[in-house]
Amino acid sequence: MAKTPLLGRTLDELKEIVFGLGMPKFTAGQIASWMYGKKVSSIDEMTNLSLKNRELLKASYEIGCSAPVHEMRSADGTVKYLFSVSEGNFVETVYIPEDERATLCVSSQVGCKMNCKFCMTGKQGFAQDLTAAQILNQIYSVPERDTLTNIVFMGMGEPFDNLDEVLRALDVLTSDYGYGWSPKRITVSSVGLRKGLRRFLDLSDCHLAISLHSPFPAQRKELMPAEKAYPIAEIVEELRRYDFSKQRRLSFEYIMFKGVNDSMVYAKELVKLLRGLDCRINLIRFHAIPGADLEGSEPETMLAFRDYLTGHGIFSTIRASRGEDIFAACGMLSTAKRQNIDSE
Template sequence: MTANLLDFDLEGLAAFVESLGEKRFRATQLFRWIHQRGARDFGEMSDLAKSLRGKLATSARIEGLPVVAQHESADGTIKWLFDVGGGDAVEAVFIPEDDRGTLCVSSQAGCAVGCRFCSTGHQGFSRNLTTGEILAQLWFAEHFLRKHLKTEERVISNVVMMGMGEPLQNYAALVPALRAMLDDHGYGLSRRRVTVSTSGVVPMMDRLGGDCPVALAVSLHAPNDTLRDNLVPLNQKYPLAELLAACNRYLEHAPRDFITFEYCMLDGVNDTPEHARELVRLVKGRIACKLNLIPFNPFPQSGLTRSPHSRVLAFAKILSDAGIVTTVRKTRGDDIDAACGQLAGDVKDRTRVAERMARQRTVMLKPVPAAPAAKEG
C-alpha cells in the first residue's frame, strides 16, 4: 500500500522522504507542492529530482476525498459532502465574509458526545478520520475556491474544527493536521485563526496546550452542572469546575488571551434571565472569556426549539452589562443544513446511505460564483 502524503505534517513527510534515501529538504519542496499549489501529480513537481519523482510514483500518492455533493446557500455559504468510505460521509462548510474566509472542518464521522441540541450527535458515531481525511477537506476547498474565484491568493484565512465530531477525541490525527495548517510551507495560518472547538475533554485540552496551542472554543451551553449534564453528557465526566480550571491552564499557552464559550440558546431550557445571571456568576472574575450566543437550528429528533430573538438579546444584555464580551452568532447556511449543529453528513439512516450517495454522484456540482478573496489580518 502506498502512503497518502496528506497524512503527514512536515516533520512526518521529512521522515518519509528520508526513508526513500533522500535529503530532508526535499520534504519542504514536496510539502509546498501539495499544500500551497494543490498538486496531485508528482510529474508536475518540476524542482524535484527525476529520481525522487520516480520513487514517489511507486511508493506514495496524494489522495483527497471524493466529493459526492455540493450545496450553496443563498448567503454564499458552501457545504461539501465527502465520501470517507464504508457508507460514511462527512461535511465541510465554507463561510465567506468581507474580511475573512472561514472553513468549518470535520474530525470524525459522526460524534460520540451526544449533545441534545446537535443533529450530528443524534446520527451516532462511526469512526475517527485520519489526518489525511481532515486535511483533505482544507486541501480540496482551498484549491477549488482559488480556481473558481480565479485568484492565486489564499482564500481560506480561518479554519474552525467545528464540523462533525469532537476533535479532541481524535487527538492523534488532529495535531498533525493542525501543524500542517499552521506551517508556513503549508497553509501558513495564524494560530489565532485556527480554532479547535471542544465539548470539554479536559485531559486533551491540557495536552493540546502543550503540543499545539491554537485558539480554543468550548461548548458550554449551561451555567450549572445539573443542566449541563442533561445537555452535554460529557459534563458528567468533566464537570464545570474541572472544565474552567482546564480553560485557565490552557490560557497559559493560548495564542489569544481569552477562551470562547459557545452557548446554544434553547427556548425555555437555558435562556432565562436567571440563567444569564448564573452564567455571569460562573465566569466573571474566574476566566478570561468571550460568550458567543448561538441561535439553535432545530431538527425533529431534538424536541427543542429556538429561543425568540428578543430573549437572546435580553440574555446578551445581562452578560454585556456585567462586563462580559458577548456576541450573537449570525446564522449562516441554514437553508442547506450547514449552520451550527446541523452537520449530519446526510447519513441519518445508515442503512440507506450507500444508495443515497450513489444517486448524489450523478448530480453535477454547481459552479461557485466569483467573489472577492478573503483579506488578511
Template sequence: MFTAYDNDASDDPQYVETTTPKGKTNFYSLTMEDLKTFLKGMGKEQFRAQQIFKWVYDERVTDVEKMSNLSKAFRAELPDIMSFDLPPVLKHLKSVDGTQKFLFDVKDGNSVEAVLIPSDDRLTLCLSSEVGCNMACKFCFTGKQKLKRRLTTEEIVGQFMQVHDALEEGQRISNIVFMGMGEPLDNPEAVFKSIEVLQNPFGMMLSRRKITVSTSGLVPQIKLVANARVRLAVSLNGSNDEIRSRVMPINKKYPIKELLDACREFCDQTKDKITFEYVLLKGITDQLEHAREV
C-alpha cells in the same frame, strides 16, 4: 437555505476515485517531519521534503512528473509509493448568503461535512474530525449517531484542500475551526497533526492564531490545545451542572468547576482568551435566570 451547486457527483469520474491504493502512503497524512523521515528511508535528501510541500500546497501540483526540481529517477520512483488522493466530494451546496457546505466520502458508506462561512474580513472553514460522536449532546444531530470512527489526518487535511481547490480566484481560507462533526479532542492525534500540516510555512501557512479547536469539555485534553498554541472554544450550553448535564452528558464526567479550572490553566499558559458558545434551547437554557447565572 442551501441550494444544489455542484451536487450528485457520482457520475463524474473526478469524484469517484477510490482512496489511497494499498501500500502507498498518502501525502496529506504527513507533517514536514514525517515527510523528511519518509524520504530518509528512501535515501533522499531532507530538503526534498520542502520542495514537495511547496509543489503540492503552494503550486497545487500533484503530478510528480511535473515536479521539475526533482531528479528524473526520483520522479519515476515516487508515484509507486505515494498517493495524493483527497476524500471525494459527494455534494457541494451553496447558500444565498455565501455559506457553502461540502459533503465528503470517507469510505465504507460514511460521509462528513465541512462548511465554509464568509464574513466581512474572513473566510472560515469549519472542519469535521469524526464520523458520528460519542458525546451525545442533546441539541446535535451528529450526537444521535454513535461514534463510527475517527477521521485520519489525510481526511482532515483533505477536507481543507478540497475546499481550497473549489475557491474562486483571489479567495483564501483565513480561519479554520474544528467545530464540524465529532469532538476534536476525542481524536487529538489526527487533529493536531493536521494542524501541524496546515500551519507549516511550506504548506498552507495558516497562522496558529487563526485556528480554533472547539470542545464539548474533554477536560484532560484541553492542555493539548494550549501546547499546540492554537485557540480554544468551549461549548457551554448550561448555566449550572444540573442543566448542563442534561444538555451535554459529558458534564457528568467533567462538571463545570473542573472545566473552568482547565480553562483558567489554558489562559494562564497561553495568555489568550477563550470563546464560550451557548445554544439557546427553548425553556431549558433561554431564561433570564440562566443569563444571570452564566
C-alpha cells in the same frame, strides 16, 4: 494495493519517508512546498524532483486529495460540502463567507461519541476518526481554499477525542513548511475532554472554544452527557491556569433553547461561573433537528441575554444564522446521504 497519502505529513515525517527511499534530505522540503504551497494534486506535478524520485514516490505514495462528492449552496453564500472518507462514511465541511471573512468549518470524526441532545452528528453514533490527511483534504479540496481567512474545528466529531491527528493537521496549518497560518486564524471547539484539553493548551496556540450550553450541571448533563465525566465547573477551573490574554482567545459556545436555558437566571449563573476569566461567549440560535424536542430562542430574548452578559463584564456576541436552507444543522447532510445509501 492502496497507496499512503502524503497529505497531512509533517516535515519530519516527510524526511523519514525520503530517507527510507534513499532520496536527498532536502527532497522533503520540496514535497512540502508542492503540496502545501502549490497544492498539487499529483506527484507527477512535482517537477523539481527527478523522474526517478517521482517514480519511487508514486510506487507507494499519493497526494491523497479528493474532491467533495456533493455540495449544497445557500442563498446567503454558505456552501456545505460532503466528503467521502471510507465506504459509506461521509463528513461535512462548511464554507461561510461573511463581509471580509471566509471561514471553513471542518470535521475531525465521522459521527461522535458525545451524543449531545441537540446535535445530529451525535445521533449518528461514532464510526471513525479522521486522519490528518482527511482533515486537511477538507481544506485542500474546496474550491474556495485560496480565499479562506479562518478555520474552525466545529464540524462533525469531538476534536479532543482525536487529538493526535488534529494536532498533526494544526502543525501543517501553522508551520512555515506548511500553510504558514497564524494560530489566531484557527479555532478548535470541544466539550472539554480533560486530558485532551491540557495537551491542546500546552502544545498549540490556536484559539479554544468550549461548548457550555448550560451553567447548571444537572441540566448540562441532560443536554450533554459528557458533563458527567467532564464537569463544566472543573473545566473552568482548569482554564483559569492558563493565560488567554495574549496568545489565544478563549470563548464559550452557548446554544440558546427557547424556555430551556435562555432566561436571566441562566445569564446570572454564567456571570458567576465565568467571573474573572478572560473569555467571551458566543450565543447561537438552535437549528432544529429531527427527534429533538427543542426550539430556538426568540431574537429579542437573545439580545437581552447578550446585553446582560456584556453589561456584567463578559463580552458576548450573537452568531449570525447561516445556511438555514441547506440542512443547516451539523450532521444533517451526511445523515441524509447515509440513509439514502442504506435504502438502495
